[in-house]
Every structure is written in C-alpha cells, then in structure tokens.
Amino acid sequence: MITAEQLATARQRALEYFRRAGIVLTPEEQASIEVADFGLGDLERTGLELVTYVNTERCCAKELVLFPRQTCPEHWHPPVDGDPGKEETFRCRWGEVYLYVPGEPAPHPKATPPAGREAYYTVWHEIVLRPGDQYTLAPNTPHWFQAGDEGAVVSEFSTRSRDEADIFRDPEIQRITQVVP
Amino acid sequence: MITAEQLATARQRALEYFRRAGIVLTPEEQASIEVADFGLGDLERTGLELVTYVNTERCCAKELVLFPRQTCPEHWHPPVDGDPGKEETFRCRWGEVYLYVPGEPAPHPKATPPAGREAYYTVWHEIVLRPGDQYTLAPNTPHWFQAGDEGAVVSEFSTRSRDEADIFRDPEIQRITQVVP
Numbered sequence: 113m114i115t116a117e118q119l120a121t122a123r124q125r126a127l128e129y130f131r132r133a134g135i136v137l138t139p140e141e142q143a144s145i146e147v148a149d150f151g152l153g154d155l156e157r158t159g160l161e162l163v164t165y166v167n168t169e170r171c172c173a174k175e176l177v178l179f180p181r182q183t184c185p186e187h188w189h190p191p192v193d194g195d196p197g198k199e200e201t202f203r204c205r206w207g208e209v210y211l212y213v214p215g216e217p218a219p220h221p222k223a224t225p226p227a228g229r230e231a232y233y234t235v236w237h238e239i240v241l242r243p244g245d246q247y248t249l250a251p252n253t254p255h256w257f258q259a260g261d262e263g264a265v266v267s268e269f270s271t272r273s274r275d276e277a278d279i280f281r282d283p284e285i286q287r288i289t290q291v292v293p
Numbered sequence: 294m295i296t297a298e299q300l301a302t303a304r305q306r307a308l309e310y311f312r313r314a315g316i317v318l319t320p321e322e323q324a325s326i327e328v329a330d331f332g333l334g335d336l337e338r339t340g341l342e343l344v345t346y347v348n349t350e351r352c353c354a355k356e357l358v359l360f361p362r363q364t365c366p367e368h369w370h371p372p373v374d375g376d377p378g379k380e381e382t383f384r385c386r387w388g389e390v391y392l393y394v395p396g397e398p399a400p401h402p403k404a405t406p407p408a409g410r411e412a413y414y415t416v417w418h419e420i421v422l423r424p425g426d427q428y429t430l431a432p433n434t435p436h437w438f439q440a441g442d443e444g445a446v447v448s449e450f451s452t453r454s455r456d457e458a459d460i461f462r463d464p465e466i467q468r469i470t471q472v473v474p
Contacts, residue, residue: 134315136386136424166382166429166450171352173382173450201347201354205317243317248347269347269354269450 113290114149122147126161126177133206133265135175137163150185151286157226160184164273172198172273176266178209178259183226186212186233186256186281192274197251200270204241207264211239211247211257223258232282241266254281294471295330303328307342307358314387314446316356318344331366332467338407341365345454353379353454357447359390359440364407367393367414367437367462373455378432381451385422388445392420392428392438404439413463422447435462 114122123145130137137145146162149155161177178184189198202211210223215237222240225233235254239247241264249255251271275287295303304326311318318326327343330336342358359365370379383392391404396418403421406414416435420428422445430436432452456468 138425141425165384165427168380168429170380170452171382171450173354173384173448199349199351201352203346203354244319244322246346248349267354269352271351 113151113153113292114147114155116291116293118155119147119291122155122159122161125179129161129177129179129206129263129265130175135205135265146289148287148289150280151289152229152282152284154226156182158183158185158229167273169272172268172270174268174270174273176268178207178257178264178266180259180261180263182263183223183258184256185226185229185285186235186254187278187285188252188254189274190252190277190279192277195272198271198273199249199251200268201246201248202241202257203246203267203269204243205265205267206243207262208260209241209257209264209266210260211241211255213237213239213249213253213255222260229282232280234281294332294334294473295328295336297472297474299336300328300472303336303340303342306360310342310358310360310387310444310446311356316386316446327470329468329470331461332470333410333463333465335407337363339364339366339410348454350453353449353451355449355451355454356386357449359388359438359445359447361440361442361444363444364404364439365437366407366410366466367416367435368459369433369435370455371433371458371460373458376453379452379454380430380432381449382427382429383422383438384427384448384450385424386446386448387424388443389441390422390438390445390447391441392422392436394418394420394430394434394436403441410463413461415462
C-alpha cells in the first residue's frame with residue numbers, strides 16, 4: 113500500500129519524466145496517473161507509473177514511467193476466456209530499460225532484482241532498450257523490466273489489457289494498489 | 294506517383310516534425326519512412342508520412358506526420374475475413390489536426406478538402422485534436438483528417454492494419470504509392 117501523499121509525490125515525479133520525454137498529457141490524465149506498488153509497499157524499488165490512453169476489447173495503449181532502477185516485477189499474461197492472452201510491444205521513448213524474458217541468460221545482467229525478492233526473478237535473457245528501440249512479447253511470456261540509472265519512459269502497444277488476470281511470480285504481489293490516508 | 298527525389302525530400306521533412314514532437318526513431322526507421330500520395334500525385338495536399346512500429350495479427354501502432362494542411366483522404370476500414378475491421382485511436386502529439394466523421398456537420402469546418410476533389414469528402418462532424426487529445430474510431434467508420442497550418446504529428450493505436458483493404462471515397466485513389474526515378 114501507499115499513502116495519499118506518496119501517490120501525489122509519485123504522480124508529480126512521473127510528470128517530470130513525461131515532460132523530459134516530450135509527452136503531452138491532458139490535465140485529466142495528469143491528475144489520474146496510476147501509481148502501482150504491486151502491494152509490496154516499496155515503490156522506489158518495485159513499482160510502475162502509468163497512463164492508459166485506450167483499452168478496448170481489442171487493443172490498448174499505455175505510457176509507462178519507471179523511476180531510476182525501479183522494477184516492474186516478473187509476470188505474464190495468460191489466456192483468458194478464449195483470448196490467447198495479452199500481446200505487447202514495449203518501445204523506449206526516453207532513458208534506458210532492461211527487459212528480461214526466457215532464453216539464454218545474460219552473463220552480467222545490467223539489472224539487479226529488488227533485495228529480498230530475488231527468488232521471484234527467474235528469466236534472465238536481457239534486452240536493452242534505448243530511445244527508439246522496441247520489443248514485442250508473445251502472450252504468456254514471463255517478463256520483468258527495470259529502468260537504468262536515469263529512469264525510463266516506455267510506450268506499450270498491446271491487445272486488451274486485463275491487469276487483474278496477470279500472474280506474478282512473487283506470491284505477495286497484488287496488482288491493485290491500495291492507497292491509505 | 295512521386296519521384297525518388299520527392300520521396301527523399303518528404304522523408305527529411307517528416308523527420309523534422311518527429312524531432313519537434315520529441316519522437317526518437319532508429320536509423321532504420323528514419324530511412325524507411327513511408328510517404329503516401331494516395332496515387333493522386335499531389336503530395337502537398339493529399340498525403341501522409343508514416344512509420345509503422347508494429348503490426349501483428351492482433352495489434353498495430355504507427356506514428357503519422359501531416360505537413361501543414363496536408364489531408365488524409367476519406368476512407369474506412371471494412372470487415373475482412375471474419376475480422377470486424379480495423380479499430381483505431383488517433384492521439385495528437387504535436388500541432389493540430391481536424392478529424393471528420395459521420396454526425397452533425399460542423400457549420401464552419403476548419404479544414405477544406407483538396408481543390409477539385411470536394412465530392413469525395415462526405416462526412417463533416419468535426420473533432421479538433423491538439424496535443425494530448427485523442428479519438429477512437431469504430432471499424433467501418435468513414436473518416437478523413439487534415440493538419441492545421443503548422444502540420445501535425447499523430448500516434449495511431451489500432452487493431453491489425455490492412456492498408457490494402459481500406460476503401461477510399463475517391464475512386465482515383467490508390468493506397469500503394471508508386472515511386473518513379
């Protein structure tokens with residue numbers, strides 16, 4: 113969980129990254145930036161800030177901010193109700209992001225999982241994304257990512273997003289963030 | 294049709310708009326910007342410059358440039374092979390764009406169709422998109438759009454794109470641009 117003050121601070125901080133990336137948001141979008149702590153209450157290390165532009169039955173587009181070294185923890189998008197699961201493309205717009213998927217493990221990975229939760233990071237094939245770089249993930253592919261030392265802004269283009277259906281490796285994770293006064 | 298020189302010039306000019314919008318493209322993307330004259334040979338007035346980031350069976354993302362007052366002519370995305378047709382969201386990133394769809398006609402529309410081709414512009418409900426504004430079109434909806442006096446950069450988030458299946462109101466239009474030496 114995060115406090116209302118942490119939420120407000122994280123939103124302001126995310127706005128600064130959007131500004132650096134040259135991404136214009138409406139006042140309504142600015143005021144409703146989603147701040148996800150994945151239930152671990154350690155936003156600086158495990159977390160994500162995002163704006164969902166559109167999410168219909170068929171397709172979805174989001175803009176993601178990662179603070180410096182912030183990690184989106186390992187998860188995958190399973191088939192749901194006859195849908196094969198979410199397919200997504202990450203395109204780096206600003207900063208640097210390290211994406212991990214199944215495959216040959218990186219001998220010296222650029223990212224380090226959040227301390228104490230290493231057991232829940234199991235895929236280590238590394239893809240480095242700098243501005244203009246992108247990578248497309250098939251449904252049901254375990255993945256996690258971490259920003260570099262400057263943070264990152266990443267566009268996500270995908271099929272329908274069903275966050276509540278995502279499966280996380282770490283059993284303590286809750287996708288829906290609780291905000292307390 | 295356009296000449297190879299016109300193609301090169303339009304690509305360079307589009308790059309300048311991407312730069313203004315803060316959008317970073319890879320060298321490969323920069324070198325392969327698609328320039329569409331829709332077969333009319335009048336690129337300044339009827340045309341579009343675009344980069345396709347991803348286009349899978351399920352979803353697609355593109356970045357569009359319109360030069361000042363350049364028009365993407367009226368067309369729609371019909372059902373194809375059991376697919377209900379392309380659904381798309383336009384999000385303005387830079388400049389200003391006037392989008393027209395079926396509905397109550399604008400009494401004083403901001404856009405004027407290219408001279409001589411007015412008959413092929415039949416929908417006049419106006420949506421003005423400035424940076425941060427967006428609009429989602431259902432499949433099979435006739436639409437056209439024109440940039441304002443400064444030009445525009447627009448992100449498109451959609452289901453699979455099948456340009457060859459698009460239907461244009463103007464019978465002289467050919468979606469695939471021919472480039473001559």
